[in-house]
Amino acid sequence: MTQKKREVSLKDIADELGTSISTVSRALKNSTEISESMKDKIKTLARERNYRPNPFAVNLLKNSPRIIGIIVPDIVTHFFASIISGINDTARTNSYSVIISSSNESYDNEKRIIEDFLSIRVEGIIACVSQQTKDFSHYENLYNNNIPLVFYDRVFDNGLIPCVVSDNADSAYMATNHLIENGAKRIAFIGGANHIDIVKERKHGYLQSLRDNNFKIEPKLVVCNHLGYNEGYAATHKLLSLRQPPDAILAMNDSLAFGAMKAIKDLRLSIPDDVSIIGYTDEQHSLYVEPALTAVTHQTYKMGNEVCKLLLNYINGDRSGKKIIIPSILSVRDSSVKKNNI
Amino acid sequence: MTQKKREVSLKDIADELGTSISTVSRALKNSTEISESMKDKIKTLARERNYRPNPFAVNLLKNSPRIIGIIVPDIVTHFFASIISGINDTARTNSYSVIISSSNESYDNEKRIIEDFLSIRVEGIIACVSQQTKDFSHYENLYNNNIPLVFYDRVFDNGLIPCVVSDNADSAYMATNHLIENGAKRIAFIGGANHIDIVKERKHGYLQSLRDNNFKIEPKLVVCNHLGYNEGYAATHKLLSLRQPPDAILAMNDSLAFGAMKAIKDLRLSIPDDVSIIGYTDEQHSLYVEPALTAVTHQTYKMGNEVCKLLLNYINGDRSGKKIIIPSILSVRDSSVKKNNI
DNA sequence: CATATTTACGCAAACCTTTGCGTTGTTTTT
């Protein structure tokens, strides 16, 4: 194993120039206490020798490593990847580094990651709680120990911790309204497990729209099982074989929506004329299916920006526990606009 | 701004127990030089006080922070996200942390990231070169300064630096063979800019298959412009209006493939009977389009595992400059199997 | 010219941990 060579230190430069460590340190910080000529000599030599301050020594002294930890349920999903990208960029512009760790939706991983982050001495943590976690004591500990902590998307909301969420109820309300405006008479909702907040909220928006438009609410049209392509297919199949089948579907997810579309097509029904459909997805693929899928898209990159700003504010002493709601956008495409709309 | 409270140190524990720092340090490391009773006292108090060794002090001494830096052209793309995920997991199992930074395909960012990584004192760097970079001196500097460096997917290959790549030529060869076996007579290739290695390699595999199968090579059937949905659409439109149009298309990219499918459908031709098609994509969406798209899928997660292992070996002194080729998999679906296959 | 001020630096402590070596007091060996 080749020897790892020691990096050049202040002392090296001081020795070579026959001066002291403190003079070199101050010169590189452009202190007025050092003469211009000395500063020149020091700076040029430092550049030549490729001097970089040892971050461990600096952090040992200052204890502000400018690193933030991100907990993400899953790196691979576009939604999260895009949020990370947003966090990353605003962190960088504030000269913070980020360190990303995926819980893979596991509670145990989540706890381990927090331990790791504390060991690394991150300055703060940006988290999205895993689907599995029902106990929030690990997060409460962070809060009680005054470790800067903010949430995004899936939050532990005790009213004290800042967070960024999307307007789930509003977006579902908006989407349902859109379906109604475009001629839908019986609208189904396909969602995920009922205990998940997002599901609750979106269902709430959906129901509210029905009420506001004087539609009858029919429990049979609300299917909440699991998020996934196959579930979407199965649910839709079942819905469309009801005595009074829906003529529109609001799917809480892209895989659900694509599964639903497949089921509709397999039943030889047309989209959107027989059944219109709206999904939730940020990915381009809603453009590639046929017909192009109308979808609620999230401003994920912006969510990343905002949640990072929240953390930086928190680090700088803002304990207001702000909650930021990022509005979604309804991207209307072909799948929701009935041509025979009266 | 609330005061950041100092973390508990060895000295705190030593003082509280009326012993010395070195005893505490050794006790926590389970040294045999410390009596069992003392070890017990120290360990329990340390646990109580939530003691964590200060990583900066440790690194200052040991100079091995166990952090590796990843340079990625783009976090949001599934391909890279999945590779990152693979890197992340093997890094973690070897108790390394990773820090990810996106170049956004920019040469300047790439150089800046390397500077940042060096400032943070990462132990090594895993990189995928941005599309923009044509000058590799920043990477050569790393190599010359003996900073552990490995590449994945898009590599700077001087034969000395370890890297992990996919078998581009082979996969294209395999895909083309598959099209031929399934009745294609005239196969087109749609790729990206010619100067990109991946394009060259895949085109090479495509051509090799044609030669090996005694097909005539027709330059008109090879379109290499830019990677993108619209380009795929336009190229296909043009190809299919040739006097002798292709009856099969190998598209180098998922967006290209989806664009091509749209063009085929818009021309009222059937997939795969009139025109069969194969794309390159790892995402589930190839299942959601109609017909389901046959595609070359990469073992991205595995690529991440392998490239991380290469770096760890490098860090541990293996300077063999190994090159690992990860085989792709042809996922045969509906779009490539002609029913009227003779 | 003598005193006061400024300029330009150096000294040393502090941040926290690891570890070689020295120092006790106790136990084993001959």
Place this chain on the structure above:
DNA sequence: AAAAACAACGCAAAGGTTTGCGTAAATATG
């Protein structure tokens, strides 16, 4: 019983940086 061995611990240096304070020489002030 004296010498040797050992067990259990403490001292202090090292790692690189920052910064308050001290100090010498140079300059300004009266």
